[in-house]
């Protein structure tokens with residue numbers, strides 16, 4: 216069970232829009248791929264393979280098909296695979312106007328482990344010198360705290 220947050224959907228992506236996106240990445244627009252892209256576009260938080268499978272269960276796609284789609288779409292650059300250090304793989308749509316780097320930080324609740332995208336926060340990590348980052352390549356920014364649901368005391 217995952218805690219659904221109060222405003223957890225974004226505007227939907229039409230089937231034509233999904234097809235364009237998938238074909239633009241050089242893949243065939245199979246029904247499963249289009250469904251996965253649509254599913255992740257409407258989510259305002261990254262989803263696991265299990266969560267995507269659950270959401271698409273009534274469409275008749277089996278889990279291994281969904282898994283393959285997530286892999287293919289990630290390799291093609293339509294989705295991002297997030298590794299937030301809790302050994303749970305999550306996926307989200309790459310937004311079209313951002314090309315590289317951590318596009319937004321993620322918020323992890325230390326109480327229930329739920330992950331949200333901090334899309335409304337302006338955020339930029341830039342080294343103070345023009346040099347590359349002294350620590351290496353930053354791929355993900357994770358912010359931790361207590362989510363609204365946990366603060367309100369609802370499990």
Ligand SMILES: [Zn+2]
Nearest residue numbers: 324327362365
């Ligand atoms: Zn929480």
Ligand SMILES: [Zn+2]
Nearest residue numbers: 261307331332
């Ligand atoms: Zn995100």
